[in-house]
Amino acid sequence: MVRWQPDAPGRLAAAALDLFEERGYENTTVIEIAERAGLTKSTFFRHFPDKREVLFDKGTVTGLLAEGIASAPPDAGPLDTVADALDALGRTFFTADRREFSGRRQAVLNAHPELREREALKRLDLTASMAEALHRRGVPTLNARVAAQLGTLVWEVAYDQWIGTGNGEDFGPLVRQALAAVRAAEAGG
Amino acid sequence: MVRWQPDAPGRLAAAALDLFEERGYENTTVIEIAERAGLTKSTFFRHFPDKREVLFDKGTVTGLLAEGIASAPPDAGPLDTVADALDALGRTFFTADRREFSGRRQAVLNAHPELREREALKRLDLTASMAEALHRRGVPTLNARVAAQLGTLVWEVAYDQWIGTGNGEDFGPLVRQALAAVRAAEAGG
């Protein structure tokens, strides 16, 4: 008989997602989230810096992406490097078992301005960290920023597809497909 | 003798910027901002939906940019269209007399995560509205999104230059210069 149920952060996140779906973000209290997870407000704020953050994970994606960029083939161009990193990220993070959760989460994020705002910040930081990682590979600053902007777009397109796809398609092919589409649009635009 | 001093929102914004510079965003209370402007908390929240918003203006930039895109020469390519719109925006909004204020404001934004977060949301919405405006001109969705991403980068680069420039250079030339640089980087990346 254990005293504490395991994985308090995970239970809090699950409870929060449930409640946000049921009553909406602003009609859900932190205390209610904590209670549904069998915990208290104190414990909630010990695991998450604020209410919004309960639906985000602490920089793991950013870190993995930066690693992926660093360890891409040295002769790859900037945008291919980013695509490689996204592909690797998909293998370790956007696995089939996470797809349903990601879809529910994304729907909630889209529906609530406060959460969209947090997501916007994450995306900005992600783009900046991609550019920085490319720069560390020797890509000139502005080229790195261009590739990061386009890479972010590739990511958005692929992620939307991944969530929307009914048959559980893998993330990697979707990335490559999105990359090709963005390149075509770039050439034609 | 008038009862109310004019331009309450402006006075609140000025007071807020002063106080954020002096003591930092999180060490400044909404009540203190209101008092410095000779007003009260009630009035503050009547003019701004929340504390962060006091340093942002209500969608005027987004609106002007969308207009600029709609009224660009019909034969211009997507990215040129965006650059045109940025140029027009510079003439009506980023005027020389606003440069010092913009610089102070930007320094404060950069220094405080909560404000950076709001800025990130504004930027995301701006990019989305650019893409939408381009789409209304007949640009295919993905081409529009690519141009919006690159246009946002052009804007960032030009805006940094504009703020950093000591001799009060006009916004328009900085936009064209940034556009050329981004295009060169795109070709070389």
Next chain:
DNA sequence: CGGTCCATGAGACCAAGTCCCATCACTGGC
């Protein structure tokens, strides 16, 4: 059996944000 560690609980406290009602100068009609 006893001490230490660590995740949690409890509750006071402050500031952001909402809401409702009072106030008071200005305006226009009579």
Next chain:
DNA sequence: GCCAGTGATGGGACTTGGTCTCATGGACCG
């Protein structure tokens, strides 16, 4: 000149997010 309506402001109660400090009690180790 008086009176009613309008609109920006003030005041204060109230909820909730977020911080902080201290207490609790099981687990692990000797």
